[in-house]
Amino acid sequence: MTGSEGRPLVLVIEDDLRYVRQLRADLAVGDFRAVFAGTGAGGLEEVVAEAPDVVLLDLGLQDGDALEFLGRLHGTCGAPVVAMTAREDDEGIARALDAGADDYLPKPFGVDQLMARLRAVLWRGPAGAWPPFASAGLSIDFAAAEARVAGRPVELSASEFRLLRFLARNRDRVFTPGQLVEEIWGPEYAGDRHLARVYVGRVREKIERHPADPRHLVTRPGVGYVLRKHG
Numbered sequence: 001m002t003g004s005e006g007r008p009l010v011l012v013i014e015d016d017l018r019y020v021r022q023l024r025a026d027l028a029v030g031d032f033r034a035v036f037a038g039t040g041a042g043g044l045e046e047v048v049a050e051a052p053d054v055v056l057l058d059l060g061l062q063d064g065d066a067l068e069f070l071g072r073l074h075g076t077c078g079a080p081v082v083a084m085t086a087r088e089d090d091e092g093i094a095r096a097l098d099a100g101a102d103d104y105l106p107k108p109f110g111v112d113q114l115m116a117r118l119r120a121v122l123w124r125g126p127a128g129a130w131p132p133f134a135s136a137g138l139s140i141d142f143a144a145a146e147a148r149v150a151g152r153p154v155e156l157s158a159s160e161f162r163l164l165r166f167l168a169r170n171r172d173r174v175f176t177p178g179q180l181v182e183e184i185w186g187p188e189y190a191g192d193r194h195l196a197r198v199y200v201g202r203v204r205e206k207i208e209r210h211p212a213d214p215r216h217l218v219t220r221p222g223v224g225y226v227l228r229k230h231g
Contacts, residue, residue, distance in 0.1 A: 008122055009033045011052035013043035013069070014084065015062055019107070023056065026111040032118065040069035047077045054121055056105070059085040059092050067099045080121040084109075094158040098145050104158075120183065133168040136230040138207055138216050140168050147207065154206050159184060163199050164207070167217065167227035176224040200225055 012023050015038045027034040035050050037043040040061050047055070055073060059066040066083075073081055080102040085092045093104050102121045105114065133140040139148045145161055147154040156164065162184050167175070177196035181189050189195060200219075204211040218226050 007031055007033045008053040008118070009035065009050060010054050010056060010118065011043060011046050011050060011079070012036045012056045013038075013040060013046075013061065014056065014058040015039065016058065016060075019058070019084070023114075026114055029111065030115045030118070039063040040066065040072075043069065044072060044076060047073060047079075051077065052079050054118055055079050055081045057081055057083050057101075059083050059096060067095060070096065070099045070101060082117050082121055090158065097158050097161065100145075103162075116182070133171065133229070135171075135228070136215060140164065142169070149207055156203070156206060160199060160203050160206070164203050164217075164227070167225065171227050171229040174220050174224050174226045180225065196225070 010027055010032050012020070012027075012034055014020050014023065014036070020036055020038075024034060024036070035046050035052065037046045040063055043055070043057070046052070055077075057066060057070060057073070061069065070081060070083070073079075081100070083093070083096040083101040083104045084107060085096065085104060086107055093106075096104060103117050105117055132142065137150045140146070141148075142165060145165075147156055147161065147164060163180065166180070166183055175183075177193035178190055180196040180200075181192055184199075185192075185195065200217060201211075204214050204217050207216055208214045215230070216227055218228055220226060
């Protein structure tokens, strides 16, 4: 849903005034409307009052467990949630995605990365809105952030699951390494095509019976990668 003024409404739940000032300016430039809350409790009140199109949630809130707020947000509204966290906090990112975050922003971030993340989640919708993916023994539950092969859970890092999730949601579409890197890690990494190759290899090792001859995550020589759906 989009706000009555035709511009998406972003609810920012952030208690660091430096980021509040940055986000206020960046969102205005990006033609988003914004409301702000400095606590998780205040954010829940704004969700009810404003019905935002997307939520930016800081995982370092001082008034409680941000992951608990994340669960309560999903129980209150259907808006996708982008978690904001320290760049090096891989464990926090993984826990946020497991708890239902639709995307994440590593701090510090620039306006281009912010806009790309917001556009992506608004286009995709919340994780729970996507039906599970199932193909030849590979299954992906987007809402639970879980993948299984032949019924057995697959241990994936946050970035590995994001890569698999993106390809599964865009099944049978080919993406170049540059497109994958920009989608998964943001515009500032777009030139690092090696990153895509490394993570595609890691995901193949975990979901393919024969990684050297993949059935699911296939390479189109000279073009890119595609997740094929069988059946």
